[in-house]
Amino acid sequence: MKWRAISDSSAGKKRTFYLCVGILLLAGLIAYSFSLTGALFFDDRQNLVNNGLLQIDGSRFDDWRVAALSSGAGITRRPVAMLTFAINHAVFGDISPAHLKAVNLLIHIAISLLVYAFATSVLASPALNELDIGDRRLWSVVAAAIWFLHPLQVSTVLYAVQRMAQLSTLFVVAGLLVFTRYRLRWALQGASSGEVASAVLWIAMLWLLAIFSKENGVLLPWLIVVTEVSLFQGIWRKQTSLGLLRVGWFALFLPLMGLGLVLALSPDIVVGGYSYREFSLEERLLTQARILWQYLSWLLLPDIRAMGFQHDDVVLSKSLLNPITTLLAVFSWVALLWASWRYRHAYPLVFFAVLFYLVAHSLESSMFPLEMVYEHRNYLPSVAVVVFVAAVFGLMTRQISVLRPEFLVIGVLSVLAILLGLRTYAWSDELLRSRVNVENHPMSPRAHFFYANATFQQYRDGEKLGYSLEEQKKLAVRSHYHFERMYDIDSTSLTAVVMLHQLESELFSQMPGRPDRLKTLSDLLELKRLQSSDYSALGSLVQYYSRDLGRNGRRRFGLMLEDLVELFPNNAEFLVLKYEFYAADTEISPIDRLAILEQVAVANPHRMQVYAYMIAENRKLGDWAGIHKATLRWMEADQSRRHLRALRQVFNR
């Protein structure tokens, strides 16, 4: 026997091989460890940094409940994930990037171990037990190592809030592992009803934990069906059970039928959300066909220059032929699905990997009106891909005599480790990360925004950071340039206009030919259907004018807000902005401000912040009855009692 498979080699060689893999994994771990201090950003702010409900010391039991429900994300509020963030805060006393990301890294390690165990089960399944890949345990290690070291995972592990996706993946993979472990036994020996009941209950518990970490966890049963149909093929006690096989196939199509039914009976559930997007349902579906190939290419040939945090520069597929790659993408997916189904008995692993990959993407990369591209969406789907790749490596080393497994594996893992090191290095610093993003995605408005914003922060902290005046000036100019680029690429971006207005008012007031940004803003507000990022931009302008009531343009902006409120009297967001604009204005009486807040409460009684504002205004008036009335309205709006801590403090002062 040649040493084509490590299993055939001596124990010493095997040890050396595992040692090399271990060193590479350790290198990956070190690469991650040095990048944990990178700043929190984007959704981290809303969910963690600015989430007062989460930041608990843990001494009061109810604070844990409130912290668990403190996220507004998803339909479940993702309490399991939020609880882990609360533990972070209670243990370390802060929401620091290093502590949060260290826990994320631990979860990443834990999932890698599960991926290893799952891969062992998959490779031992009835459909694959004839596969000539040598030592299955070794290729499972390889699968887990690839998954751990893959640079695409960086934007999940080092993006603190994506712990939600991590935990969901953790419980889904654990559920799959439980299923495959039981199923392997049943395929040989069958099972009693008690054992089946036990498996179902364990899996159901993991399923619930996955869903309450992030809603993608709902896919676990479907992935189990994929595993059953592709790898176990209805085999029960060494025989093919036609009943089980039929149930499996029926269950495979059941979610599709359910989705079809939802679309037929109540399309608004899906289609309604597109009114806030800049693309239609059809455009999203067509674009996703291309993006799914893009994801796959990143997984198979990790080009870290194409990766990045933001991918809002993706070209929309307007039709099957625009761009033409859309047609190719759709056709090739159909062809791949057909071929993998047609040859499922000959190539069950292909069938499994394709189905798993598509099903695991089916929630975020299909018809729901989410943003187009995020790398973290591959966290779960990549599990099947790495198992597939490891098995293919195994086959290759058996088939191609010159291909020695240790060289192949260590070579691939080394490349991944280097790429991982480079990528984690870029993520270790906010300025660096955003600069790399801009370089890799020059047509991404958000990439420019993040870089401009990071640069602006550096300018703000210039003295503290020891920059010379000249350097500070350069930072300001660079920030302005990238906000301008953002506006050039997306001329409907309120964020760009607002930031440019603030920058120019503060730093470039004497700039010749300075554009009238407030006029641009006013024009945009008339034309554009606003999204949450636009309201945030307006909010930042409100804050800008509230910090200094004597700033130029304040009156004009105030009138603009008045016009907006008059035009959209039921828009609670505009009303809140109007209130915040006047909150520090001593010329407006608390009673007038309370009148604005009353309008907000009528427009949107579930906007909790308004009641806190009402209480503050009543406190200024010394009106305790008013405080009681506002508190009661807050309690009525807060059905899940998330704000009990704040309510308690109203009367504790």
Add this chain to the structure above:
Amino acid sequence: MTHIAQFSGKVRFPLRLVLAILTLALTAWIYFPGLSGPALLDDFANVGVIPNVISSPQEGLDYLFGNRSGPLGRPVSMASFLIERQFTDGSVRASKFVNLSLHLLNGCLVYWLLLLLFRHVDASLTSVLAILLSAGWLLSPMYVSTVLYVVQRMAMLAATFGLLALISYCMWRDATRASPVWALFSVIFFLLAVLSKENAIVIVPLILLLEALWYDFTAVGRHSLDKARVAVYAMIIFGLLTIVMLLVLGHEWLVNSFHHRPFTLSERLLTQSRIFWDYLAQLLLPDVSRMGVYHDDIVLSRSIADPIYTLYALVGLALLASICLKMLTYQYGRYFVYAILFFVIGHSVESTVFPLELYFEHRNYLPGVGVFLVLGVAIAAWIKKWPQIKSVLLFYLGAYVVLLAFQTSSQVEVWASEPLFVLDSVKAHPRSFRANTGMATRMASLGDISAARHYSASAHSANQSEPLNDYLLRELALSCAADESVPSQRFELLEMSDNGRFITSVQTLHALVLMLQDDSCPKFDRYGFADRMEHFYLSKSATAGDAPGVFFSLAILENSLQRYDNAYNYIETYTRNNPNDIKGLMMKLHFLVILGKTKERDNLISNLLEYNKAGLLTVAQQRTLDLYLDM
């Protein structure tokens, strides 16, 4: 998986102990913030007046045996308040702390009882299952209104001794050699339970059914106890016959005893059928947004189909009864029936024919054990069928307990703050008369009379049977609380009703009078108000035949205005209706002395001395009488 499967099967003692301690610590942790909550409703009358037994032992005895909440006076509960007063600072917080400690103790007793019961079912099940079920009971949000409502110590103590009686019985039955000590303990604990609160009488049928359904008259050596079988069945039949006989013979008395309630006997029974299911739902799948101390907004069942849910509830009960009958033929079925009956019989005093209010959460304190027992029996039955699911089921039960804990903690936080409690009451029960009047009072005290009027009007619309004068009187009291100017013209609105009643809400009048007595609202025309009252109660054309309490309150008012003739006339009417009321007689004595009516004064003093000889005067009253004797 196998490791986990091994986990629950033979849980070692230290792990059990750790689990139990963790459960108790968790409960204490959750409830701890609630200790800073306010005293409520009946607390003021029962707990706010605890004397110091060391400095005045006689007053202590008066307190111990002077409670009139139940026919037996609940001396054990009153003793607990007295003892607590000696060892604490007498604050509400201390009282709530005692309640919490008692709740933790009761949790341990529930665990002990379940342990004994499940040991009889399947020895491999007992420890973790019993801990988790008792944790579920301890952490049920339904009991926040018991633990943090000081006066509900009575219900808690009844449960403590009731559980001890049941445990003693189980110990007696499980002993290899029959020892009378446990049996004696069972009797003693039962007596203590009844003397804590009378509804502990249900322990008797619970013990009888325990023997009949759980132990099935089987002794430790597996031989049948035929004599016991005859005795127990005889007692059950005798008990049932006695109840039926009492219901038949006392039917008219029962029906009449509802005259002061806004519902009849049949309406109460029909409504209770719905409440039964609601209690069950609130114990198993709690909805804390509906919980609280006020449930006077519950819709009455006027007939089987009004509202239609009554019919569903009755059909549900019939179905449950038939399922229970069917289950009696199976071993686990009998356990299930006992658990159901534990809940049903636990409610048999307060949720059936007696003219009590319709709904209180604390009524589930002991019966709730039955609900968790049902869960336990169901789990035991499933595990018997599928032993492989034991560990996973226990994990589910643990997760369920955690969810209950989260519900409880939010409810505790509401109860920890007096303003939040008031606001939550009106939020949870916007059609509750009491919640709305509570809110009206609060808004008035904060000076917002228009908001107070709004809630007062809501209260009035929620209680259609409230007489108009009571509503107007409340408006006057609210105006006084808000220190609003009240001209005499507003008193003209108070008119005599057709049924000869002028004021029925003695409580509102009394509250107003106390404020007027303290002159808390100087802009209120006190004399004008007293004149209007005089017009209806003391003038020649006066026909008002109101409750004696009205006259007592008005006597206080006239006394504060120093119009002693009127005060005397009011108290005269009061004592005419309550000739043996010492409190009224003492006040009458006061007016007689001021008015110089020597002869009547002497007669009254000699009467009071007679009462004193009979031991009817409290220490405080004796001291007051002594002052008059010295004059």
